[in-house]
Amino acid sequence: MSNYKLGLSMEGLEEAFMGTIDAALAHGQPLRYIEIGLGEGTTFLAVRNHVQTVSKRKHLFIGYERLKPEFDILIPRLLRNGITISPVYTSADNDTLFVSDWQRPNLSFLPECANVVFIDGCHCYNCVKNDLLICRDLPRGSFIMLHDAGIRELQCDAMQCSGPLAVHTVLHDMGILGNKNEDFEYLTTLVGARTLVTIQVR
Ligand SMILES: C[S@@+](CC[C@H](N)C(=O)[O-])C[C@H]1O[C@@H](n2cnc3c(N)ncnc32)[C@H](O)[C@@H]1O
Numbered sequence: 001m002s003n004y005k006l007g008l009s010m011e012g013l014e015e016a017f018m019g020t021i022d023a024a025l026a027h028g029q030p031l032r033y034i035e036i037g038l039g040e041g042t043t044f045l046a047v048r049n050h051v052q053t054v055s056k057r058k059h060l061f062i063g064y065e066r067l068k069p070e071f072d073i074l075i076p077r078l079l080r081n082g083i084t085i086s087p088v089y090t091s092a093d094n095d096t097l098f099v100s101d102w103q104r105p106n107l108s109f110l111p112e113c114a115n116v117v118f119i120d121g122c123h124c125y126n127c128v129k130n131d132l133l134i135c136r137d138l139p140r141g142s143f144i145m146l147h148d149a150g151i152r153e154l155q156c157d158a159m160q161c162s163g164p165l166a167v168h169t170v171l172h173d174m175g176i177l178g179n180k181n182e183d184f185e186y187l188t189t190l191v192g193a194r195t196l197v198t199i200q201v202r
């Protein structure tokens, strides 16, 4: 049994997920973790908990969520987890930032402040590709994890945009799965309740 309680459908991926966080910490730089698609914040809070337990350094945690006004069913759940999103929240010690941007989802800030990105927002083709293209500019060696990246998941609906879930298709089309992409090195595909692909910036 794992000690880490991650988000719904992250079952079986807990150790691998935290293993990548530990690998990033081992690089010696402060962790700058960004989660695209915060959901209820369960995975995000587990990462922050874990890092703050194993390291006394100051790290940075950013949760990015595209909340549409009509999607605010999420807000009570976030509040229950102690997360305020309205539309930018910074914790008292400045190490945690929640950003929600329902007007103009804009991640251009990302390359300057992240060295680990968990891509788990909208799973449609354009959004996943867009998230990945932004990640090309992260520092060399940065880790990127993508949830719902398997073939089985292709049957699921995308979260926000119309069109099917397409994480696996994007990874395939960009040559990442065959390790032919010049920006990203393919590392692993791990299957739990869903599939997690981990890549690294070249
Ligand atoms: C699968 S859930 C995230 C689960 C969360 N990562 C976890 O492990 O607990 C996807 C979330 O992405 C949000 N979302 C959808 N489109 C987005 C986008 N373009 N950018 C950021 N977040 C997005 C949805 O509102 C939803 O809360």
Ligand SMILES: [Zn+2]
Binding pocket: 122, 123, 124, 125, 126, 127, 128, 158, 160, 161, 162
């Ligand atoms: Zn989308």
